[in-house]
Amino acid sequence: xxxxxxxxxxxxxxxxSLRLSCAASGFTFSSSAMTWVRQAPGKGLEWVSSISAGGGxxxxxxxxxxxxxxxRDNSKNTLYLQMNSLRVEDTAVYYCAKRFGSGSLxxxxxxxxxTVSS
Amino acid sequence: ETVLTQxxxxxxxxxxxxxxxxCRASQSVSSTYLAWYQQRPGQAPRLVIYGASSRATGIxxxxxxxxxxxxxxxxxxxxxxxxxxxxxxxHYDRSRLTFGGGTKVEIK
Numbered sequence: 001x002x003x004x005x006x007x008x009x010x011x012x013x014x015x016x017s018l019r020l021s022c023a024a025s026g027f028t029f030s031s032s033a034m035t036w037v038r039q040a041p042g043k044g045l046e047w048v049s050s051i052s053a054g055g056g057x058x059x060x061x062x063x064x065x066x067x068x069x070x071x072r073d074n075s076k077n078t079l080y081l082q083m084n085s086l087r088v089e090d091t092a093v094y095y096c097a098k099r100f101g102s103g104s105l106x107x108x109x110x111x112x113x114x115t116v117s118s
Numbered sequence: 119e120t121v122l123t124q125x126x127x128x129x130x131x132x133x134x135x136x137x138x139x140x141c142r143a144s145q146s147v148s149s150t151y152l153a154w155y156q157q158r159p160g161q162a163p164r165l166v167i168y169g170a171s172s173r174a175t176g177i178x179x180x181x182x183x184x185x186x187x188x189x190x191x192x193x194x195x196x197x198x199x200x201x202x203x204x205x206x207x208x209h210y211d212r213s214r215l216t217f218g219g220g221t222k223v224e225i226k
Contacts, residue, residue, distance in 0.1 A: 035215065037163075037215075037217075044206065044217060044218075044219050044220045045155075045157075045163065045206055045208075045217040045220075046217065047214065047215035047216065047217065050213055050214075050215070057213070059213040059214055061214075095162055095163070100165070100168060102150055102151055102153070102168045102169050102210070103150075103151045103153070103209075103210020103211075103215070104151075104153035104165055104168040104169075104174075104208065104210065105153075105155075105163075105165060105208075105215075106165050106168075106174060106175075108162040108163055108164070109162065110162055111162055
C-alpha cells in the first residue's frame with residue numbers, strides 16, 4: 001500500500017523558517033518524481049515545488065522561488081521542503097504527492113498545516 | 119503560463135442526477151497532461167482522471183473525462199452521496215503544474 005506521511009507543520013512568525021517532511025512507503029521512492037502542493041484556508045490548490053526522482057532537478061513556483069527549497073533523501077525514502085522567510089500568505093495545508101507518468105499526482109499525503117502569524 | 123478556468127463555480131444537484139464540469143485552458147494543451155481531482159471536506163485530493171479521459175485506480179465508471187485543445191469536461195453520470203465534493207482540473211507542462219479554481223458539487 002502506498003503511504004505518504006506529511007509532518008513538520010506548525011505555528012511560525014513571519015520571517016521564520018520551517019522544514020516539512022514526507023515519509024514514503026509502499027512504492028519505489030527513488031524512481032518517483034515528487035511534488036509539494038499547498039492549499040490556503042478555504043482556497044484552491046496551488047503547486048509549490050517539484051523534484052525529479054534522483055533529486056538532480058528541482059522546480060519552484062514563482063511565489064516561493066528563492067525562499068523554499070525542495071530536496072529528498074532516497075536512502076530514507078523521505079521528501080523535504082525547507083521554507084525560509086515565511087510570509088503570512090504562506091499559511092496553508094501543505095501536501096506532498098507522488099507524480100504519475102502523465103504529470104498528474106496519483107498519491108497524496110494527509111497534509112500538514114503551516115500557520116504564519118505574529 | 120496556461121491558466122485553467124473551471125465552471126460553474128458551484129453545481130447544485132440531487133443524487134442520481136448527471137453532473138457536467140468544465141475546464142477551459144487559456145491556450146491549447148496536450149490532453150495527455152490534463153487531470154481531474156476530487157477533494158472531500160477535510161481530506162486530501164484524490165486523482166480521478168488522468169490523460170483527460172483515463173480513470174485512475176479505483177474510480178467508478180460513472181466518472182468520465184473528455185475534451186481536447188482548450189476545452190475539457192468531467193462528467194459524473196449519476197451522482198452518488200459520496201460524489202458531492204470539490205473537483206479541480208490540473209495541467210502539467212515542463213515540470214510545472216497548474217490547477218483550476220475548482221467546482222463545488224453540492225447537494226440541492
